[in-house]
Amino acid sequence: MATTQATKIRKSFAATERGTVWRIIAIARNAFREAIRDRVLYNLVLFVLLLTGAAIFIGQLSAGQEKKIIVDLGLSAMLLFGVFIAIFVGVGLVFKEIERRTIYTIFAKPVSRGEFIVGKYIGLCLTLLVNVMVMGTGVSLALIYVNRGWHPLAISIWPAILLIYLELMVLTGVALLFSSFSSPALSALLTFFIFIIGHFSADLKGLATSMGSPGARWLFGGLYYLLPNLANLSYITPAAHGRLPNVPHLAAAVLYSLIYILVILSVTTLIFGRRNFK
Amino acid sequence: MTTVIEINNLTKDYDVGFWRKRKVRALDDLSLTVNRAEIFGFLGANGAGKTTTLKLLMRLIFPSAGTARILGRDIADISMHNRIGYLPENPYFYDYLTAREFLEFCSELFGQGPIERSKRAADLLSRVSLDERWWDIQVRKFSKGMLQRLGLAQALINDPEIVFLDEPMSGLDPVGRREVRDLIAGLRQEGKTIFMCSHILSDIEVLCDQVAILKRGRLAHVGNLDELRRQAGDRNRVEIVATGSNADTLRFHLPESDYYQLTSTASGLRIEVPDEKDIDEVIRALRRTGGQLVSVQPVRQSLEELFLCDRDPVIGP
Numbered sequence: 033m034a035t036t037q038a039t040k041i042r043k044s045f046a047a048t049e050r051g052t053v054w055r056i057i058a059i060a061r062n063a064f065r066e067a068i069r070d071r072v073l074y075n076l077v078l079f080v081l082l083l084t085g086a087a088i089f090i091g092q093l094s095a096g097q098e099k100k101i102i103v104d105l106g107l108s109a110m111l112l113f114g115v116f117i118a119i120f121v122g123v124g125l126v127f128k129e130i131e132r133r134t135i136y137t138i139f140a141k142p143v144s145r146g147e148f149i150v151g152k153y154i155g156l157c158l159t160l161l162v163n164v165m166v167m168g169t170g171v172s173l174a175l176i177y178v179n180r181g182w183h184p185l186a187i188s189i190w191p192a193i194l195l196i197y198l199e200l201m202v203l204t205g206v207a208l209l210f211s212s213f214s215s216p217a218l219s220a221l222l223t224f225f226i227f228i229i230g231h232f233s234a235d236l237k238g239l240a241t242s243m244g245s246p247g248a249r250w251l252f253g254g255l256y257y258l259l260p261n262l263a264n265l266s267y268i269t270p271a272a273h274g275r276l277p278n279v280p281h282l283a284a285a286v287l288y289s290l291i292y293i294l295v296i297l298s299v300t301t302l303i304f305g306r307r308n309f310k
Numbered sequence: 311m312t313t314v315i316e317i318n319n320l321t322k323d324y325d326v327g328f329w330r331k332r333k334v335r336a337l338d339d340l341s342l343t344v345n346r347a348e349i350f351g352f353l354g355a356n357g358a359g360k361t362t363t364l365k366l367l368m369r370l371i372f373p374s375a376g377t378a379r380i381l382g383r384d385i386a387d388i389s390m391h392n393r394i395g396y397l398p399e400n401p402y403f404y405d406y407l408t409a410r411e412f413l414e415f416c417s418e419l420f421g422q423g424p425i426e427r428s429k430r431a432a433d434l435l436s437r438v439s440l441d442e443r444w445w446d447i448q449v450r451k452f453s454k455g456m457l458q459r460l461g462l463a464q465a466l467i468n469d470p471e472i473v474f475l476d477e478p479m480s481g482l483d484p485v486g487r488r489e490v491r492d493l494i495a496g497l498r499q500e501g502k503t504i505f506m507c508s509h510i511l512s513d514i515e516v517l518c519d520q521v522a523i524l525k526r527g528r529l530a531h532v533g534n535l536d537e538l539r540r541q542a543g544d545r546n547r548v549e550i551v552a553t554g555s556n557a558d559t560l561r562f563h564l565p566e567s568d569y570y571q572l573t574s575t576a577s578g579l580r581i582e583v584p585d586e587k588d589i590d591e592v593i594r595a596l597r598r599t600g601g602q603l604v605s606v607q608p609v610r611q612s613l614e615e616l617f618l619c620d621r622d623p624v625i626g627p
Contacts, residue, residue, distance in 0.1 A: 051421040058418040062404070069406040132402050137464060140368045140396035140474075141419045142388050308371040310324070 055143050056151040063125065063155020072121055072159055075113050076166050082109055087174040098178050099185055103272040106171035107192060111268070113167070114160055114200040115227060121159070122207025123219035125152045126304065135309060146301040153208055153297060160200045168193040185274055191282055192271035198289040199265040203227055205296040206260065212304040229255075230262030260292055314472055314503050315344035315367075320376035322362050336362045338527040339376070344520065346471075349494065349504040351514035353617055354524035360507040361399055363524075364476050368396055381471060392420065395465035399476040399507075401457055405450035409435060409460050412449060413467060420468045434463035439489050454481030462490065466497075473497060475506040479513055491517060511617060523617060546586040547609040550593070553578040555601030563595040578604055 067073070083106055090101050126149070129135040138148060171193075172186040206226050210219035229236070233256060240252035264285055267277050277285075322337040337359040344350045354360045365371045367378055369385055383390040403412050413431035422430065435445050438459040444452070449460065458481045465473055478494065479487045487510070494504055494517055508514050514521060515535065522532040531538050557572040557579060564570060570592065571582040579601070581592055589606060596603060 054421050055419055058415060062407075062415055066404065066406055133398060133400075134402060134404055136365075136368070136370060136398040137396070137401065137403065137416070137461075138419070139370055140391060140394070140398075140465075141416065141468075142391040143419055144388050306372075309365070310371065 051142070052144075052147055055147045056154065059138075059143070059148060059151025060154035060158060063152050064158045067121060067156065067159040072117060073163060073166075075117065076163065079109055079113055079167050080170055083170050083174050087177050099175055099183060100272045102174050102178055103171065103185060103189055104268065106167070106174065107189065107196060107268040107271060110164060110167040110171070110193070111196050111199070114163060114196065115203060117160060117163065118156070118200050118203040119207050119220050119223045119227075121156055122204045123211040123216045123223065125156060125208060126211045127216045127219075130309060133309075139309075145305045149208065149212070149301050149304055150297060153204060156204050157201055160204065161197065164193060164197045164200070188274055188276055189271050191277050192267040194282070195265045195267045195277070195285055198285060199262050202230075202260045202262065202265070202289055202292055202296075205293045205300070209296050209300045209303075212300045212307070226259060227262065230260045231266065233259065233261040233263045261288070264288065311345040313343045314346045314381055315342075315350075315505060316379045317342050317363075317367075318377050320363065320366060320378055321374050322359075322366060322371065323374040335527055337366070340524075340527075340529055341376075342522055342529065342532055344503060344505055346503055347498060347501045348519040349498055349506065349517050351518035351521040352505065352507045352524070353511070353514060353521060354507075357526075358524040359527040360524055361476055362527075364396070364398075364474055364505075364507065367474065392468060393471045395468065395470035395473045397461045397465040397473070397475045397478055400454075400480065401461035403449050403457065403460060403464070406448060408446045408448055409440060409452075409456075409463075410445045412460065413463055416464045416467045430467060431463075434466055435460075437466070438463045438493065439486075455483060455486050458482055458490075459486070462493065470502065472503040472505065475504065475508075477508055478506055479508060479510050487513065548583045548586045548589055548606060549609045550581040550583060550589070550596075550606050551575075551578050551604040552581065552596050552601045553604055555579055555596055555599040559599045560595055560601070563598050564592065582609065 083102070086102055086105050090098060090105070129138070129152075135148075139145070168190065171189060175183050175186045175189075203223060203226070207219060207223040210222045214222070236252050236256040236259070240249050240256055243249045243252060270277070318341050320337060320340040321335065323333040323335050325331045326334050340359070340363060352360050352363065362371070366373050367380065367385055369388075378385045380390050381393055404415075407415065410431050413434060414427040417427040417430050432445075435442075440456060440459045440463070444456060449457070452460065458478070462475075462478065465475065475494070478490055482490060491513055494506070497504055504517075506514075506518075518535070520532070520534055521538060523530045523538075557574055560579065560581070561570075561572060569584060569588075573580045573582075583589055583592055586608070593603060
């Protein structure tokens with residue numbers, strides 16, 4: 033009996049050491065399931081209706097511009113819907129768990145706070161991925177429908193869709209960070225501000241260089257490096273004109289986003305790891 | 311006996327107030343040990359610090375001072391959680407999941423494979439007597455008692471060595487309470503250690519080998535029930551029931567009649583004798599008044615009396 037117990041204990045500890053990935057996957061799958069069952073993906077219905085309407089009516093109203101308008105409208109709607117999900121679901125990811133005390137049963141299991149944060153984050157990113165993939169396919173199909181046949185834009189918009197997805201991943205991280213220490217309303221507001229300011233990063237840099245006072249230069253320079261540069265991830269208008277981002281631009285955007293997400297999740301884990309769940 | 315839970319000078323202060331922060335002590339210098347395969351009852355009024363202690367042990371909150379070890383490992387060591395189970399007070403689970411899905415999710419957190427997960431979930435749902443019709447229904451439709459059963463099942467998902475239960479009988483009907491009581495007793499039979507907080511003193515009295523009582527965040531008593539009764543000054547009280555006599559007549563024949571507590575009840579005259587050495591005196595008085603003896607039995611001070619007795623906190627052995 034003692035041997036069985038010892039084997040069991042050894043097995044359980046071995047499971048902990050190699051189980052980080054399993055636990056993160058389990059939490060991510062559960063967060064994805066939550067989003068599905070809470071009908072988050074219902075926004076797709078609205079998107080499809082919007083796109084169908086655009087494909088049928090706008091094309092008739094704007095001679096020769098229909099494909100550009102479909103891409104513009106489709107990708108902008110994709111970004112907007114994604115931002116809403118990233119902000120409103122993102123800020124509730126952790127808060128709901130604390131509020132409903134579901135977190136008590138999770139942390140009584142061998143789950144670290146970092147694993148929990150990363151799992152929740154991946155779960156929402158998966159939801160956004162499904163959202164973006166379905167919407168992207170919808171836009172491609174709408175382009176084929178409007179063109180009455182194959183059109184290169186149906187493929188060339190996908191790098192822009194990848195950049196939109198990266199932007200949503202960054203915003204989800206920001207929402208998660210704020211929700212790890214503040215209320216959902218404040219977190220949503222702050223994330224929305226970051227989304228707006230992030231699109232004007234170049235202006236922040238310009239302000240930093242043009243300011244006379246060293247204090248102001250330091251402030252705007254600091255903000256430029258601290259806040260996510262979302263302008264670099266925005267490629268909707270060029271995509272509507274059939275332009276493709278060059279590979280170094282795309283690679284730099286992917287690398288920048290991944291590093292930014294890594295840093296932001298580390299800070300979130302650090303803050304969340306010190307929280308008392310009263 | 312092996313010590314499986316060791317708490318040393320555990321203290322928790324909370325900051326209250328917005329502008330002028332001040333500290334409120336929720337738990338004050340708690341030290342105690344729990345041995346393997348015993349049921350340890352943790353008692354205290356609301357706000358006494360029971361749930362705070364459990365949250366500290368589960369690392370949901372962090373101590374202001376002191377340390378604790380479970381199964382020889384510091385509570386900061388997450389791997390230790392592979393070997394424990396925890397049922398929080400008024401548990402609430404992911405309401406979009408079914409009971410079966412929730413248990414399978416919990417099982418997945420312990421790295422169990424799909425077949426093992428499914429089998430374990432079904433076994434435990436049967437064990438906590440949750441009607442099979444409810445296994446595949448979303449938890450949001452569950453009653454409080456059903457949630458409590460599911461909570462017990464998830465606390466046992468990893469076949470833990472120690473189970474921490476915060477108010478395990480809460481929300482259960484008498485039949486459910488009995489079933490949970492039997493379940494807890496069964497866990498001890500399997501060699502598991504149970505650390506349970508409860509307000510239902512009769513359950514603690516029936517189940518627990520050791521009991522600790524917290525008062526205002528401080529440990530007031532700790533020990534087995536006999537030790538606690540001794541600490542509280544319990545004497546060998548005896549209750550005599552007799553018929554054929556009445557309280558006034560008997561009081562006339564008893565020396566120092568105020569010493570005895572006489573009560574007329576439907577089943578006869580109840581005489582509480584503060585010390586068993588005085589039984590003969592009472593029986594002689596009964597015979598003199600023509601009364602017939604029905605029963606003589608010892609009266610143990612109940613845990614409730616001990617729990618309610620208003621005395622300054624005393625640290626037990």
